[in-house]
Amino acid sequence: MKVLFFLILFWISFFKRFTQAISESETTLVSIQTVFNHGIRSPLHNYPNNPNDIWSRYSSSLGQLTDLGMKQMYDYGVFLRQKYPSLNSTYDRTRAWALATDHDRNLQSAQMVMTGLFQPNQNTIWIKNSNLTGFYPVPIHTAPVECDQIFHRHSPCPRFNEIQEEARMANVAKENASEGILWKMKCQSNIDLGYYDLWRLGDKALIDAAHGLSVDKYISEEMNRLMDVRNNNFYVSYISTLEQAQLISGALLNQIVSYFYRKISRTTQNELYLYGAFDYYLSGLQRLMSTTSKFTQPNFGAAFIFELRKDSNGNHFVQTLWKDNAFNESITFNPVNVLGCEIMCPVDKFRSLVSPYLVTSFDEICKQKKLTVTSTTSTTTTTTTTTGSTGSKVTTTTTLRMA
Numbered sequence: 001m002k003v004l005f006f007l008i009l010f011w012i013s014f015f016k017r018f019t020q021a022i023s024e025s026e027t028t029l030v031s032i033q034t035v036f037n038h039g040i041r042s043p044l045h046n047y048p049n050n051p052n053d054i055w056s057r058y059s060s061s062l063g064q065l066t067d068l069g070m071k072q073m074y075d076y077g078v079f080l081r082q083k084y085p086s087l088n089s090t091y092d093r094t095r096a097w098a099l100a101t102d103h104d105r106n107l108q109s110a111q112m113v114m115t116g117l118f119q120p121n122q123n124t125i126w127i128k129n130s131n132l133t134g135f136y137p138v139p140i141h142t143a144p145v146e147c148d149q150i151f152h153r154h155s156p157c158p159r160f161n162e163i164q165e166e167a168r169m170a171n172v173a174k175e176n177a178s179e180g181i182l183w184k185m186k187c188q189s190n191i192d193l194g195y196y197d198l199w200r201l202g203d204k205a206l207i208d209a210a211h212g213l214s215v216d217k218y219i220s221e222e223m224n225r226l227m228d229v230r231n232n233n234f235y236v237s238y239i240s241t242l243e244q245a246q247l248i249s250g251a252l253l254n255q256i257v258s259y260f261y262r263k264i265s266r267t268t269q270n271e272l273y274l275y276g277a278f279d280y281y282l283s284g285l286q287r288l289m290s291t292t293s294k295f296t297q298p299n300f301g302a303a304f305i306f307e308l309r310k311d312s313n314g315n316h317f318v319q320t321l322w323k324d325n326a327f328n329e330s331i332t333f334n335p336v337n338v339l340g341c342e343i344m345c346p347v348d349k350f351r352s353l354v355s356p357y358l359v360t361s362f363d364e365i366c367k368q369k370k371l372t373v374t375s376t377t378s379t380t381t382t383t384t385t386t387t388g389s390t391g392s393k394v395t396t397t398t399t400l401r402m403a
Helices: 002-019 053-058 067-083 104-117 158-170 172-177 179-189 199-210 223-238 242-264 279-289 347-357 362-367
Strands: 027-037 096-100 272-277 303-311 316-323 344-346
Touching (some): 067 104, 096 104, 158 172, 223 242, 242 303, 242 347, 279 303
Antiparallel strands (some): 027 303, 303 316
């Protein structure tokens, strides 16, 4: 009887050990990956009767990272250094890697993050000029848009255009409900606007306010409604279905998962991987990983951190962190659950949960008429895509902004 009693105690202890969620304090950090939206930029469009002349210096090249945006991303690099003091103190190409889309504001944002993260020490000061002793040049890797194998949004993809067109057709009711504010904004701004152009006014207002500039009264009075329209535009255009989100961020998610296993198998020494991207790549990850049920367009500088951690038994876990604070707020990351997995998600379970959404051949899935994406949530299993309403390829679409 005593033997049976102790066997029961043993199995209870064994079962609890492998079913109870492990805490961060029971693990050590192995590596991190962070995906971030660029910092605050100048407006993407010129505006008639613009009272803020500050933007005139950007008129020849709109959408550039501003001084405020540079400082914002530099601060993120400093934050990473403080949060992860175990990272190599100086830049080493075998330990850190930065990748950005081939767009100025993303490349500059990645540069500023790396500058804040890797300060030169006495052995790496490369110039005696006192104005530059705090700066160490770190390479940022990129690929031309047409060759990029991770960031595919601007690659030709007939299936994505088709889904976007279908989503807009399904959104007609919201378009019709916004006719009043659309008419008002067209009259006041002297700009020929459509529903999917309204975001431009809210976007400019946010940027003006961030830089301490005046915001036109007719815009500030309707700011809440403009933000609602902006978020709806964003959702419909990029992440209305899992298939759409997969076409946006599936290749990036595959890169993140692949790197975990390269690190575990010791085929890479890298302890840090940075990805300078656009907001829709972040939202695509949110949608695929089901980290939120309320989708809004991410703020400038929003970011994911993926921590690969290991416990004393050699088991690996992924902890996913998210921040979306405004530029003038303290940087705060919060842990999020990925597809219902515990915060400290076993790496094999993480891979299994996201595996339906991983993209290894973007060109192939873009050619498909219908791509079936099955939900892996614990509550339901659903197919979320449909075939085209006309049965033919949609070859034209209005291209929205790069965020």
